[in-house]
Amino acid sequence: MAKDLRREEAPIATALRPRRRSGPIFLLGLGSGLYLVLVAMLLWSLAFPAKPGVAPQITTLRQLNATRPGVLRLAVAGENLSPDTRLSLVRDSGGQRAVLANLPTYGLARDLILAGDYGLVANSYRGVQTVSFKDPERPRIIASLNLPGRAWGLSASGTTLLVAAMNAGIHLVDIQDPANPELLGTITTSSPALHACGENNLVYVLTTDRTLRIYDIRDPSSPALLSQTALPNIPWHGIKVGHRFLISCGKSGLVVVDIENPRHPRLGQRLALPGGASSMTTVGTLGYVAASSGGLQVIDLAPPGRIRVLSYLASPVRSFKVEVRGTQAYLAAGENGLQIIDVADPRRPFLRHAIDSPGNATAVALINKVALLASGVSGLEVIDLDQLPELTRTPLLKFDERIRRIRAGQELVFLAAGEAGLVILDNVVDTPPRIVGTIDTPGICQDMAISGNLVYLADGSGGILVIAVDDPIHPQRVGQVASSDPVTSLALAGGLLLATETSGEFQVYSLRNPQQPLLLGHLLLPGPARDITSTGTHAYLAVGKEGLVVIDLSDPRSPRLAGQLQSPWPQSELPNSNANQVLLHGSMAYIAHGSAGVKIVDVSEPANPRLIGQIENLGAAFALTAHDDLLYVADLENDVHAFDISNPARPLEVALLPTQTRIRTVAFTEGRLLAVGSGSGISLLPEPILGEQWGKTRQGERVFEVRKPVQAGEYTVRLFNGWGFDKRAGIALMNGKE
Template sequence: MQRRRLSSLVLSLLLAACALAAPAHASVTLGALDTPGEAYEVAVDGTVAYVADGSGGLRIADVTDPALPFELGSFPNPSFGGARDVVVAYPLAYVAQGQTGLVIVDVSNPAAPALVTTYDPPGGGVAVDVELAGSLLLVADSHGGLRLVDVSVPALPAEIGAVSALGDVSDVELQGAVAWLATATGIHAYDVSVPSSPQFLSNPSGFVYNTVEVVGHRLYTDALDAWDVSDPAAPLPLSNATGRIGDFEIDGERVLGTVGGGFAIADLGDPDRPVRFGDMQTCGWRAIEVAGGFAYCTDLFDDFRVWDVSDPMRAHEVASLPLAGNDVRVLGRHAYFAGTDGLSVIDVTDPTAPAVVGTLNALGGAGHVDVWAGVAAIGVSGGIGLANVSNPAAPSLTGFIPLQGSGDTQLRGDLLYVAAGLDGFRIYDVADPLSPQLRGAVPFGSYTERVVVQDDVAYTTTVNDRLRIFDVADASAP
């Protein structure tokens, strides 16, 4: 049985790596199946996929032909709450069902999965993640720590051990006899070879994490953090961050990511051993753009700041402006800043002396911005504003595309690619900004928030961490 787990960080890195490094048509969507819920996790057993679909319960799909997946059956009983994770040991599926705890389902007949039993962690626990090793089930209880459950008799699951003094546990990863836990009190390792008496091994970090992954002898988290865990009792730090990733830029073999109240730089020359240079804690965490050896970053509650990152070992701030916002793009001599006051155009000819040269606040606060050949696409509440910025000192509104919310935007020539919130993924022809025309659309079942386009391939993510890849060579039929 194969299990596929994609945290928000992994999805974001995959999105950026594909968009920045992959040749045209290197990846295309083989197929997709839109489930009614949020699709938190998926386990694959042979040609059958089992989806922990949040409010949609457990969904079972045939993926024999990846281009044409179809649903075989479901176990959506709403009384069991949201399905957060699933592992399968045929003919049984073990589902972490939040406040209901653990649900064990017989999936021998995929068209009619049947309840075997439920297990409710003591004290009103909330099951958010599960791992299975033989007849031992590890349950991450976000309210009660780690639960070790004997499922040798599936109809009679019995707790045989627990680790409760951890704070909330959001994720568990089992490597041999070692359980790695992402908790409110950091990363913890426990030896569970004797399930009735789990033994503490190490706590390499006290930072709050949501996700932990172990690949070989490397441990990674949902921040720019990595450890060598060849000896679980004495993990060796490879890179350490101080927060989870917000936005990031890949610059050659370096990744600059916003974390906590600033950003971090890591060298990815050796992907197996990322080298952390350090944190720049006075640079905003909302967005970051790298151009010409300088990093331009912003924060909703802080200033627009410029850092010299030409030498990552000696990165330092060179300038700032009192602007608060969400996004920034740099094109040529100007930075285009989406902020609480709308669009600001900043002259960065001399990055050490940035100056606002033009503003456009006709649409109110802006969340996203992209610029191409004198046109700016500005994401605001209720849609996308199109502006003429050929004269940076006097940007002017030329058109508007109404949407049910808007996420990211990408302008490429006359085409505007939009992560259109509740309207899914959309492509508009903006050759005439006064009258933008819808060219193609793909509706999603959840809020679409990010899009990156490289050549004829578009990569989108949704608020529930789904990655979708589209061939957009024909904009009318993505």
Template structure:
């Protein structure tokens, strides 16, 4: 096998060189044949809701790992928060805080932002010498991450700094170049500063309230005793107002989609009587609630007008009415976050389904007018979905969802989308292999994980005892064969390599492996597209510790039992789509091959063959596109599935 791999590598390299030289020569001598036009867009905020802060009637929420990490809400009516803006902010902020009398601070280890709140509805990023003293203190003396990120507060000329020793150091930073240590709180690190009180979290208690009106002489006014409480308290999720203390709580989750129990992954909020803060304990607990049947990760809280606003990293923004602590209820929720990473199409109904790999939802998108795609409804399942989903009879959507942390589970979900505005869960089947691709052939669903399901009752797939003789990352079908691509299959020698397996399913429940083709070792995303006699693979090659580089591979499947690699192109160097770290994805409309890359480019190619080698002739290009994992298309349109948006691209001559 080793000798075969060496021969294949040499031949494929020669083939790729021949194809690229021919393609580049042709491209230089003629104008593009295709006009690719960016014509529509639907934005769905990506990331994880990690922190909230309030200034007057405006709420600010930061999204970690997001393209637009700062969200601005109007909360004059707490039960109907209105999203005003999605804004840029440096880095991937994990927290946001109000500093001084008009500044918003967003912070993470890879970037800080300071915003002027003169107009609270339109935060303005500051530059130059503008900003509070905190902006100008020495970042070598004071660590940005994790200290500033998670355990530091500031107001005007006072800095409350959480140290590596688990203490709070209080500094006068009126002269930010010469901070003066005023006092130390030895029992914990700062979490929240609001008015005269500083909430400190430490070993003695996750919530200690300190009066800091005189920063040089802070004194403890009370701490929450947690013994006897029916939940755990999260020290970062703390707020107070109107004589009450509000905290985020963590509890066990008895069941999620029929599996469980799962320890400490459910969350909610609790309310304590804080009129006498020295008595905070189970005896002053007024009420509490947990989100039912849900994974949640409530990180921070804000109180306003009888309501608690919570950043839930597993969902987005949640709003609780706490005016009656004995009957706390969620009264509003704004789904924000995730990352678009899965797709399927119902072409007759002009519906696009997109899934997410973070805090997952599946969105139903109307593409009747591709220039104005719009969300009709969504189903939130909390898990992650990658690759391709499958649609049966234009009504049932199948996707494999999993969660590796913290609880671990993998299941096949069936979603009934008869009413696209209210997609409903039809069934969940546990104990399935992790899969990132699936295809439906007649009444059978095949997954890249190797499972086979009978769809005689499409609402309730039945897993068959027989499996495919191989597994992989992605799967495609051309009668009567399944093609299963694995970017990192284990060899008998204990090495890893890519492999394409061909499975004959003329007898649907007796699949037979008929061929395997060695491929380069890869990483993560694989897409597949048939065009004429070839199968094209969008790959991310990885070797010798190098970062992923996008790769397109052409396989001749004229005789599927003897597949042959007849072309290989690196998209950066060979296809003139330069990117330092990239993944390639492919799609075809039956005439042209479309190659996209992770960061910004989409190219169209005519596919030719000469002397046994495949040539890719460039015929169109579109650049400056948003980052995306994959794409699909229908009826003369390409839909680029970006991390935070769907971009509609018109194919025209």
């Protein structure tokens, strides 16, 4: 009996692990019915293979009425929506709902001024166009005046329009009836004309040969040249203030010319501006300058002869023109569209709203409750000022130097600002960061570590500096440690200060005397470290092409190599894949590996770091920060990515946070994500809000619930799973309380 049982068991065991020759024979032994079923299943799988994972697709999306305060629910219909599909929200700043209309001008809309209910547009080689805005949602071109040359800039003197037409000089156009403009005459200039303005039969002309020319146009058909004045740089714009003519001269700033006697003008004060000057407008004794390198500068024009800069709000790209109404300045900010700046306190302007533009915004004008924006090849945009979005992302401060590192304390934010030393910002919630103090350093400030009111600086060839910031307005150097090679990175480990040098040396200092670190021990690393962090008795270093290095600090006088996880990518196969930064989050280390993405390493056993996952398909992962279970990756080539790392082995991208420049370092503080770009300043980025599936509607839509507070506004809604995502931008949401 036992023998027969063993004989019957054999075919079953073989069927589970069939051999090539005997398998079918044993299967037949199970009976022809089972055999036919298995064959049918095999043929079905070959004919209809299982689909690989697919990304969700959104067909419709709507907000459901709130069932309880503070909870937002969205109903989504679409394809490939499975139980593991999740949702994220990111606050938009583009403000597309505020755009009432877009009017193609079939040219290059370069400048714009108002004449009653009409707008006059300098449209490059198509001359000047008259646009009716009586119905702001349906603007229309009602007249065109073709002119010689390239219409570049506009200004009005009474009922005469002055058109700067580059090589064709200045055209004088009668706009007494804007619907029927007529050419009166032309001022011929020997160099291309960039700008003109007029008053009392006098016209002030700025040309590319760095000259101010003044003409008498009492006879428009025969303008008379009164004087010529050489300028220090190419003049882009000018404005008459009393008997002074203030000229925006690009990087040379403002130049003041005394024009009390138009036949004998005199050069006056020159005011260097940190952002240069593209154009200027005035309100009372204040001047508002669109910075040629980006942003807005506020100038005190009183008393004459001693004008001075009151404030500078920087932006990363060139600004062209500014208009002021009440306590708001409206800035045509080139590629950044329209920026609306609060200037109630002219010493501390801040960006309140931003509207993206499809073109290059070069001029702005205000009429009733709308703003008109000249956007180059995209024509004109009409923007409803009652529908402006709350700002979620924008550069707030600009620095000429490349920021190496940003660290956040409880009330202050610290920037390692290269040759500019240490920059200190306030960290007040719900207000834009502002500079409160700076201190120059002898070297190039690379990194820092913060301990209470002391900041330790890795100052390159300047060694390690100890800065007291108990008075952040006046930081003081209170200690210094010389180094044989430039210091590149720092970290704290209990009562120890850890440092690395370009030579590859790792150093451990005692902070028994916090103002005078004392060297305890050192270790030569496999290569120069780019970043360092620590937890417990171990330090974790990003060591370029050597990957992750773990140091045992249990004996600070004799640190030793505990473990290493080298980069699996040869530089020949993946150039620029060095380990740039290491971030500890729980028992995981996340390493930014440049073109190789992000490596995720289990360091629960420091001596045996294990690679458990990675994030690929990034341009160049350069910097990292984390908050809750979200990892933020600064990609030098493609904005800032946010990943859900609640399961570190399977990170999911939940959002892409657009930026206006290449981000080099990021930090999370006080519920805000701070990002610093290459020479473009510090930005606030929105934090993604995640939602989970809650159920279904009667119509079969999947319902996603968001339990975190959501402010009313426009959002990008993203559905995602492990295979991809779909998104919808500009979705208007209530805050869940209605």
